[in-house]
Amino acid sequence: MSRWPSNPRGRLEQAAMDLFVERGYDQTTVAEIAERAGLTERTFFRHFSDKREVLFQGGELLQEAMVQTLAGTPPEVGPFDAVRAAITCVATFFDERHDRSQLRQGIIDAHPELQEREVAKMAKIAGALAEGLRARGVGEPDARLAADAGIAVFRASFAQWVRSEAGEMGKTMGECFAALENLVESGH
Amino acid sequence: MSRWPSNPRGRLEQAAMDLFVERGYDQTTVAEIAERAGLTERTFFRHFSDKREVLFQGGELLQEAMVQTLAGTPPEVGPFDAVRAAITCVATFFDERHDRSQLRQGIIDAHPELQEREVAKMAKIAGALAEGLRARGVGEPDARLAADAGIAVFRASFAQWVRSEAGEMGKTMGECFAALENLVESGH
Numbered sequence: 423m424s425r426w427p428s429n430p431r432g433r434l435e436q437a438a439m440d441l442f443v444e445r446g447y448d449q450t451t452v453a454e455i456a457e458r459a460g461l462t463e464r465t466f467f468r469h470f471s472d473k474r475e476v477l478f479q480g481g482e483l484l485q486e487a488m489v490q491t492l493a494g495t496p497p498e499v500g501p502f503d504a505v506r507a508a509i510t511c512v513a514t515f516f517d518e519r520h521d522r523s524q525l526r527q528g529i530i531d532a533h534p535e536l537q538e539r540e541v542a543k544m545a546k547i548a549g550a551l552a553e554g555l556r557a558r559g560v561g562e563p564d565a566r567l568a569a570d571a572g573i574a575v576f577r578a579s580f581a582q583w584v585r586s587e588a589g590e591m592g593k594t595m596g597e598c599f600a601a602l603e604n605l606v607e608s609g610h
Numbered sequence: 611m612s613r614w615p616s617n618p619r620g621r622l623e624q625a626a627m628d629l630f631v632e633r634g635y636d637q638t639t640v641a642e643i644a645e646r647a648g649l650t651e652r653t654f655f656r657h658f659s660d661k662r663e664v665l666f667q668g669g670e671l672l673q674e675a676m677v678q679t680l681a682g683t684p685p686e687v688g689p690f691d692a693v694r695a696a697i698t699c700v701a702t703f704f705d706e707r708h709d710r711s712q713l714r715q716g717i718i719d720a721h722p723e724l725q726e727r728e729v730a731k732m733a734k735i736a737g738a739l740a741e742g743l744r745a746r747g748v749g750e751p752d753a754r755l756a757a758d759a760g761i762a763v764f765r766a767s768f769a770q771w772v773r774s775e776a777g778e779m780g781k782t783m784g785e786c787f788a789a790l791e792n793l794v795e796s797g798h
Contacts, residue, residue, distance in 0.1 A: 500793075500796055501793055502793040502794055502796070538726070538730045538733075541729055541730055541733040542726045542729055542730070545726075545729040562766070562769070562770065563766035563767070563769070563770055563785075563786050563789050564789055564793060566762075566765070566766045566769065567762055567763065567766045567786065567789055567790050567793060568793050570758075570761075570762030570765065570766070571759050571762050571790060571793065571794065574754075574755055574758035574759050574762055575755065577754070577758065578750070578751035578754045578755045578758070579751070581750070581751070581754065582750065582751055597751075598751050598755065601751050601752055601755055602755050602759060602794060603794055603795070605688075605689055605690040605752060605755060605756050605759070606690055606759065606790060606791055606794045606795070607791070607794070607795060608688055608690070
């Protein structure tokens with residue numbers, strides 16, 4: 423078991439992950455998570471709508487960070503480079519939590535409904551990036567294409583990185599952006 | 611109301627679409643769909659697991675057609691060109707059903723849970739294409755990236771085409787593939 427965070431939200435997250443791994447996701451109840459964290463169920467529900475959201479809370483943070491970076495990228499930067507900047511900015515977030523990401527991925531891989539949730543969250547982030555591009559004056563289909571292609575790179579990078587020993591997400595992202603360029607450029 | 615198909619599956623589909631438009635998706639029951647089609651609920655459930663699947667049955671056909679085209683593409687064709695061939699092969703399927711696609715899109719746009727289902731189906735097709743590329747000896751991250759980028763083009767094309775008066779899907783796909791190339795190539 424890893425070091426115990428001092429804030430309630432972090433304690434609940436840690437307790438949930440530990441229990442998901444020990445007992446299985448399906449077998450873990452919110453009551454047990456709260457008990458393990460030394461907190462009440464009421465406190466749990468102040469932080470998370472249900473146990474599933476413990477696994478997906480990071481998505482909101484990612485989306486916020488990406489959208490802010492996109493908005494802060496100079497207007498002369500092209501759509502795909504702006505998306506690349508937005509996606510690359512979250513790399514260090516992952517480097518700090520490789521072990522946790524591996525545990526989380528193992529849980530998600532075992533549950534088709536969690537995989538669907540993951541796909542939906544990624545689509546939501548892609549939608550937010552496309553919206554951010556439109557706000558920069560990018561039209562269709564470019565806004566949607568640049569956002570979806572960027573998220574495709576993000577997902578491929580994550581899949582490579584989470585399976586690696588303890589890679590650097592930024593480096594993996596760079597490789598995957600280069601791989602997409604290669605594929606698209608050699609494909610005509 | 612459009613012409614009435616003679617086969618039970620087609621009649622059920624037509625009845626469901628008519629009712630979804632007339633009464634709303636949420637307000638339509640399977641019993642009403644069967645009645646409108648002049649068939650029994652039992653017959654409905656022989657063809658569809660629930661009313662939602664009436665909207666999503668096409669996904670299976672698309673996936674099958676794309677995967678078969680991918681498998682039949684000569685081995686010397688690169689990953690992204692092979693995905694492009696797989697995606698382009700379904701264009702005529704859409705041209706035959708522009709009106710129906712517009713109705714269907716209106717229903718999906720009004721229901722977040724149907725949008726999630728659509729996203730999940732697209733992710734499934736992308737997964738099948740990536741698998742098809744792996745069977746051609748394409749490694750990672752290329753297989754996943756080429757498949758996801760191809761599906762990004764498919765989704766962007768569909769979004770453009772379904773909003774157009776009565777465009778040709780093949781032409782729209784060509785424009786969206788070109789747009790992605792432009793974005794990625796000018797983005798470095």
